Amino acid sequence: DLAVLRGQLGERLHYFEEIGSTNEEALRLGQSGAIDGSVIVAERQLAGRGRRGASWFCGEGKGLAFSMLLRPQFERALWPRLSLVAGLAVAKAIEAAGLFPEVKWPNDVLIGGRKVCGILMEAEKDFAVVGIGFNVGQADLPQELREVATSLETEGAGELARETYLLGVEAAFVNYARLIATDFPYLVEMLRERCALEGKKIEFLVGQDRREGFCQGIGDGGELLVRNGGKVERYFAADQIRPLL
């Protein structure tokens, strides 16, 4: 089980058999002084939180839900980059299993156009929590999600254990997070190589506004570039992005 991660993560590991939400627990631990790099993981997550107030479904035994607590040393304005970089770290861990994931900006990770992982970042005044939920087994997905979601098992990720994915993501994330303030162009380059939306006509929400346009890729600040008529618009935040073509 995931408790073996104590060997690699030592006192940074906060392990639970069962939990409501690892993000919620991470926020609590952050308030009570838990160290930078703390990892909160549970065998079973019963009330996972998704973006925009949605809930996150986590299959019995086959899903992987964990949160990482960070106390970034760089300026607050750059913190949103942590969530971009989390998607990249997940993609890297999946590549290590021999698959070819794409990142749907800002941070959904897809395999073959279907979502395999969700990321939720929540920030407080002096720390940030990045929560990651993987679908590991297809059998766990409810019927209504099978069209839009997939799992590592379905995509043939083979025998890699949940622990291995967690450690892969964690190590890549910590490395990339260090580069946010020092070598962001390198990270943007990696994001561009894995951009699921580039060249596609897309529809998305900005607040309550529905917009559309052609995705031209990712800008130097990590923003989404969208051509609409003659001009290119830059989005630093958007939701519910859906390819139309």
Ligand code: BTN
């Ligand atoms: C999304 O795609 O809507 C984001 C889903 C994020 C789910 C993960 S699972 C681990 C962590 N704990 C939570 O309660 N949510 C995140």
